[in-house]
Amino acid sequence: METNHYDVLIVGAGVAGSALAHALPTITSKSRASPIRVALLERSLSEPDRIVGELLQPAGVAALQKLDMEGALEEIDAIPEDGYCVVHSGRLVHIPYPDGRQGRSFHHGRFIMRLREYAKRAQGVDVIEATVNELIECEHTKRVLGVRATRSSPRGDGSREEKEPFFADLVIIADGCFSNFRNAVMGKSARQSSTRSYFVGAILKNVQLPMPQHGTVALIKGHGPVLLYQISEHDTRMLVDVKHPLPSDLKARNVVPQLPTSLHVAAHEALDRDRLRRMPSSFLPAVEQGGKYTKEGVFLLGDSWNMRHPLTGGGMTVALNDVVLLAQMLGEVGNYGNWDQVSDTLARWHWARKPMASTINILSVALYDLFGADDEYLSVLQNGCFKYFECGGDCIRGPVSLLSGIAPSPALLFYHFYKVAFYSIWIMFTHPRPVNNSNGEVKSTLAVPPVWEYPFLLIKSVKVFWTACVVFGPLLWSEIRWW
Incomplete structure (x- = not known):
C-alpha cells in the first residue's frame, strides 16, 4: 500500500x-x-486519434x-506554420505571425x-x-x-x-x-460547458493550400467557417463547422464549391473516403x-x-x-x-494565467461569431473584419499577436474588436456595394450608398454596434467573474 x-x-x-x-x-x-x-x-x-488539438500557436x-x-515537436513530421490565410468570396488576405515567429501543426x-x-x-x-x-x-x-x-x-x-x-x-x-x-x-x-456547433473532420491527401505553411480559414456563405492546415507531409486537416443541432448528413458537400478550386477534388475524395468524426466546439x-x-x-x-x-x-x-x-x-x-x-x-x-487565457478564450468565441455570421448584423461585422485585415499593418499585427498568444492582453483585444466594429459601420456608409435593379435583382455594378439611405444606415449602425456588444460583453464578463 x-x-x-x-x-x-x-x-x-x-x-x-x-x-x-x-x-x-x-x-x-x-x-x-x-x-x-x-x-x-x-x-x-x-x-x-483526435481531429482537434493539431495546431500549436507560437506562444505554445x-x-x-x-x-x-x-x-x-521533433520526429513527428510536424509542419512549421507561419501564420494564416483567410479566404472570403474568392479574395485572400495574408495574416503572418509577427517577427518571424512560428507555430507547429501535427497529428x-x-x-x-x-x-x-x-x-x-x-x-x-x-x-x-x-x-x-x-x-x-x-x-x-x-x-x-x-x-x-x-x-x-x-x-x-x-x-x-x-x-x-x-x-x-x-x-x-x-x-x-x-x-x-x-x-x-x-x-x-x-x-x-456550452456547445453551439461541432467541427467535422476529414483528411485531404497531397494538396497544396493557397499559402503553404499557413492555416487557411475559409468563410462560407450560409455556413460556418472551414479550417484547413497541413499536419504532415501528405496530410491536410479539414475541419468543417456544423451548427447545432447536427444534420443527419454530415458530408457538408455544399461547402466544397466555396473552397479554393485547388482543393475541390481532394475534398470530395476525403468526404467519400473518410469516416467523418465530430468534436463539440465547447466553451x-x-x-x-x-x-x-x-x-x-x-x-x-x-x-x-x-x-x-x-x-x-x-x-x-x-x-x-x-x-x-x-x-x-x-x-x-x-x-x-x-x-x-x-x-x-x-x-x-x-x-x-488570466492575461493569456482570457485573451485567447474571448477571441476564440468572438471570432467564431464573426466568421460564422448567421444574421444581417453579424455579416456586417464579418465583412468589416475581413476588410480590417486587408488594411494591413497594425490591423493584422495586433489581432494575430493576440490570436497566437504573443501579446496576451484583454485590453488590446477590446481595442481591436471595437475598432473592427466601428470600421464595419464606416464601411456601410463609404464603401461600394452591389446594387439592385428595378426588379430587385442584384446587378454586377457597385455603388456607394446614396445620402437618402443614411437614416436607415444610422439605425442599422446602432444595431450593428449593439450586436458587437452582445458578442463581446458576456465573454468579457465570463472571464472577469470568478464565482
Whole structure:
C-alpha cells in the first residue's frame, strides 16, 4: 500500500497532464533534497486519434521551450506554420505571425506520445495505464486522499484487476473536455460547458493550400467557417463547422464549391473516403479553485476546467502556459498536504494565467461569431473584419499577436474588436456595394450608398454596434467573474 502513495497524483496523460508530470519533478528538485513522487494515470497509453488539438500557436511553442520539452515537436513530421490565410468570396488576405515567429501543426496523437515519453523519463514519475473510477475521500473531513483505479492489463486468468487505491497529498484532474470528475471536484461552483456547433473532420491527401505553411480559414456563405492546415507531409486537416443541432448528413458537400478550386477534388475524395468524426466546439469559463470553491486536496487542470472554441487553435497554448505558471508556483510549496498553502497558490495561479487565457478564450468565441455570421448584423461585422485585415499593418499585427498568444492582453483585444466594429459601420456608409435593379435583382455594378439611405444606415449602425456588444460583453464578463 505504501508504494501507492505519492506527493502528486495526476489523472489524465494528455497535453496538460503529461507536461505537468514532466515539469514538477524538474522544478521541485531545485528546492528539495529528494525529488517528489508523481503518478500519472491514463486510461489508455496507446496513441490517441483526435481531429482537434493539431495546431500549436507560437506562444505554445515558447511554453514548450520553457518546459525543456521542445523536442516533443521533433520526429513527428510536424509542419512549421507561419501564420494564416483567410479566404472570403474568392479574395485572400495574408495574416503572418509577427517577427518571424512560428507555430507547429501535427497529428495530435504523435504529439501526445512524445509528451508522454518526456513524462516517463522524468525522475520520480510513474506513468500507469489505469482507468480512474472514483475519488477517495476522508469520511470525516471530505478531503480527497487519492483515487481508486482499475489497471488496464487483465490478470493471467483473463479477469480484470480489482479497483486499486492510489494515495497522494495532492490530486490533479486533467482528464479532458469530457471530464468525469468536474462536478465532483467543483460541486456547486461547477459551470456547465456550452456547445453551439461541432467541427467535422476529414483528411485531404497531397494538396497544396493557397499559402503553404499557413492555416487557411475559409468563410462560407450560409455556413460556418472551414479550417484547413497541413499536419504532415501528405496530410491536410479539414475541419468543417456544423451548427447545432447536427444534420443527419454530415458530408457538408455544399461547402466544397466555396473552397479554393485547388482543393475541390481532394475534398470530395476525403468526404467519400473518410469516416467523418465530430468534436463539440465547447466553451467553459474558468472558475477560481482552492479554498471554498473546490474539495480539499484536489483541483482541475486543462480542458476539464477551462475550454474555448477550437477555431483559433489556442487550447494547447493555454494549457502549456498554465503548466509553466503552475509548475513554478507549486515548486514553491513545501507541503502539498497543507491545503491552505495550496489554495493560496491556486488563487495566485488563477489570476496570473488570466492575461493569456482570457485573451485567447474571448477571441476564440468572438471570432467564431464573426466568421460564422448567421444574421444581417453579424455579416456586417464579418465583412468589416475581413476588410480590417486587408488594411494591413497594425490591423493584422495586433489581432494575430493576440490570436497566437504573443501579446496576451484583454485590453488590446477590446481595442481591436471595437475598432473592427466601428470600421464595419464606416464601411456601410463609404464603401461600394452591389446594387439592385428595378426588379430587385442584384446587378454586377457597385455603388456607394446614396445620402437618402443614411437614416436607415444610422439605425442599422446602432444595431450593428449593439450586436458587437452582445458578442463581446458576456465573454468579457465570463472571464472577469470568478464565482
